[in-house]
Amino acid sequence: MSKENGMIYDVNDKPPFKENLVFAFQQFLAICAATILVPLIVDPTGEYLNTASALIGAGFGTIVYLLFTQFKSPVFLGSSFAFIAPLFTALSCGFLGVIVGALVAALVYVLIAAIVKFGGVGWINKYMPPIVIGPTVALIGFLLAGTAMTYVMFNEYNAALPTASYNLWSILIGLIAFWVIALVSCRAKGSIRLYPFIVGLLFGYVIAVIATGIGGAIGYADLELVDFSPFDKVGDFSNWAPQITFIGLIGQDLSAIDMGNIVNIIVIYFVTAFVVFAEHLGDHKNISAILKRDLLEDPGLHRTLLGDGIGSFVGALFGGVPNTTYGESIGCVALSRNASTWTILLAAIICIVIAFLYPLVVFVDTIPWTIIGSTCIALYGFIAVSGLRMLTGIDLMKPGNLYVVAAVFITGLGGLFFDFGGNVVIDGIAPALIVGVITNILINHHKGAEEEEATV
Template sequence: MSKKIGIHERPVLHKWIVLSLQHMFAMFGATILVPKLVGLSPAIALLTSGIATIIFILVTRFQVPAYLGSSFAFIAPILLATSTGGIGSAMIGAMFVSLVYALTALVIWKTGHQWIMKVLPPIVVGPVIMVIGLALAPVAVDMAMNIDTNGDGLRDTYSMLHFSAALVTLATAIIVQLFFRGLLALMPVIIGIIVGYIYSVIIGIVDFTVVKSAKFFQVPEFLLPGIDYEFTITSQLLWIMVPISIVTISEHIGHQLVLGKIVNRNYIENPGLHRSLIGDGLGTFVSALIGGPPKTTYGENIGVLALTRVFSVAVILLAAVFAIIFSFLGQLMAVIDTIPAPVLGGISILLFGIIASSGLRMLVESQVDFGDSRNLIISSVILIIGIGGAMVKFSEVFHIEGMALASIVGVLLNLLLPKSPPKTES
């Protein structure tokens, strides 16, 4: 086993650079995939991931070696918000999500963290996480096997040639996940995308036009409120985006617990859950302010920490700096823009499935008893409302639907349904 490097230690320069690059590449594939799926700039996603990580480390007083990347939980809400009010609406919604983080952190600071575990138990969070993955299944499959032949933005024609690129990408990611060892096993997404991309070049479905015109150094495409879009707040927008914070706050708590076990520290107590939530929320706010997707701490990078036993915050900081530098490499970002939809669809089949399965895993590991009618009712209602796209419509402009409605209903059911009496042995 390699020698442990502590939180406040700094490796020698050459090792420091290599270890930081490992962290950057561990998050790279998933972080650029989110903006590709929702119509944002991959360069801005990289830039804001670096900025958000630095903010998080500063707020947590250089005690938590966590990297922040693009959140998959907000893919469906961003797509929905964009379809109703443009991409600017999604950015405004993300800013209000960060406000929820701040308010939650304030309450936790004043009252402790025990209450939030009662509001968001596994029987609520698990099914909602499953909804996130399963509701995105049609998006992944559509990207994997259908193409736009009419130029109207609709993928309405099946293509086995394009689907083969998705299958190659998917197969590569699965093989890496199952059979590779060491750091490579932590990067199935980026390796799958690279192999799928090479295959796509071979079969002739990659257009390099944008790469030829790209500059080596290029400023990312910022989206600024009041300049690139109107700063408009609607109740519908808030109901689309804000309830998803129920899931991401739960995810945040889970990551802090796991990370604390790896580095042998209690991050819920010190620097405190309120500080890490504020760091996460500020990262999301700054990201949305300049056109990036919402942020979350990344499991991939927690995996790298566990494998290398290098817990140095300095390593994470340098990884964030590398991400910022890479975001200004215009030709690299142009190559990312040429990644065909089937390649993204193929990797999304795996990633969205893993999201859904992680919700199921939470239920299993938490030993949720489905022989209890109360648990069965809560999970069943969340799943069908979320995946089925149920809607509560108050007016033409104010309605709650899908994942947001499922999250709210799940919390209410958990708070209102009477607890089942304890079982007695006959």
């Protein structure tokens, strides 16, 4: 039976174990691709970062987040894309660099959490009302759209890779998988409609395997969408052990560390942490709207910040990559109508267990990017639509509202960034949020704006 907020299982509900296991695996699939992608981009050789350790870090980071938020916020933590550029800088100092950077980011979150704890969240609601946060949340989904289309069109995570080429068969199979997800979610009968991503991914994977077999038989490379070569590594047991960051630090020679590089790492992680704070705020406004419960009040923004910050640091101790709350996880909560934090906890445990079962890690590596892209169409689309829904009831014909929304969308979609030199760049949604907040203050926060304030 559905709750008042439309959920079948609410935050404190505990689904039956077998059902919860399927829900948790679906959460894992929703966050898996993005989580393992960051180490692939930053350290493709796996010298300091690898996919298995990223999964371990995400699992432990999520557990820490759940503890700090008192199991009241059903969000999974995964590898943060905002820290890709800082990670390149951090790797100049090896394991020490990534740990120092993650510690700096965590301390920023602790600082903001302390400010929120003693200053309250009233200032956030005042200066970041729905007219600002709505388009900012939508922007998160819109900015991810290009990533999803790269997966689908090129069957790769980066269109610039030598192995990437435009592929109509990849598009067709990716779209078929997406349509299966949509049909299962909207038309299926019984409990199966609660697991659209599992059904869509499995169906798409089977179709891709069949296409790969046909392509190999007739010598048509465009049909060969599944790369089975990762299974060749299974026989080498040296690949089975994840690259745990804090263990790597113990064996690192620190005598050659350049303190100038350490200072650069501290600066770039410090700035980036404020960028990720904008994403954190947007994610928690989004999940609050879905649950019809303000998580900024209960468990409190200070707790979600501490959970995210400390969880990110703990995750980096294992996987090197700082974590952040995942919009993909929030989308999965909404589409499956399951907000149980027991599911998030079990998904975190699954992440950790799979990381130590190398054949399963390899299997995940063989899932074609186009199939992953099919889930991203749904997940990123839901994030965008959730943001737009926050604008419901707001009169966009009023110039004061129109200019705020325009400021966020155009600066965000146009790619505005602030480059301060020395690898210190603020990009993504943060510049758009900053411009939106300032625009809203200038236009809507004055003595003659009482009527407009009622709408923002």
